[in-house]
Amino acid sequence: MQNFKAMVLLQIIISIFLFLSQASSQGIGDKSNVPEYAWLAGNWSGNGFGGTSEESWSLPSPDGTMMGMYRHLDSMGNITFYEFLLLDETGIRLKHFRPDLIGWETKEDFVTFEMVRYNGKIIELKGLIFKRKSENEMEILLKLRKGDVVKTEVFTMKKINKLK
Template identity: 30%
Template sequence: MKNLALIIALVLFSSCYAQKNTLKFPKNGTSPKATLNEVSWIEGRWLGEAFGGITEEIWSPPLGDSMMFSFKLVSDGKVVFYELGGIRQVDDSLIFQLKHFGNDFKGWEEKDETVDAKLVKIEDSKVYFDKFTFEKISDSEINIYVVIEENGETEEVKFNYKKQ
């Protein structure tokens, strides 16, 4: 019985620990007030490694109430998939939105659908959107944490990027 309790405690701790860097937007919650200037440190060309390949994200500076980005995963010299999106100023807060595309630029989401992540909170070096976190390590390094849900499994994935 004591071993069973220990195993249950470890499983609960592991599942909590596995998603320690991301937050979920609370049901019936409200996004805090925020501006693009508070997240402008994301701007730049960032390279990293994930999923057995090279990842690249390019973020534009704030302009027109948005910061736009492109992402691609390259494995064995070939693009696996792309993402296009951005952070938009909506009223007095921010929203992170994206769309996925195959290497042939055919969309994964339906025509008018996007993956939308509401702002949860901003700290000194972290910006928390629903299931996405941007973390400033230094002027030349950031981490992006993403909750990926697939086949009933949930995993928090860390993308470490160096500025180019």
């Protein structure tokens, strides 16, 4: 009976040790878990839609999800709309809001951009592309459809500060 208790205790100790060593090897500080699209993290500002575009992206969570916020100001400096965004390996999901925070989409609906590919220089989604031009510059290409006409809006963005 004493040997049985000792064996069970030893198995529990080994299980805890294996769990803790695996958990620490998968921590946020482990660069091997950082998704290749993490270069987007930080605050960006640039042009687009005839005004100023500002975009902020969080660092990735342990599951690789990044949270983003966007706001557009017209040429007079008035806010025209906001966006709340989620990026992961499947793509981007976003909701639009008017300046008074009333949503464009219904409560259950959101806009999606399905992931095509990503790496340290590009995040290509169906209808939306983020191109990393340098450490502090990127270009965003957004395809817009109005009836049968497809137009590409180009945003030239500069990083205004980095997240660590």
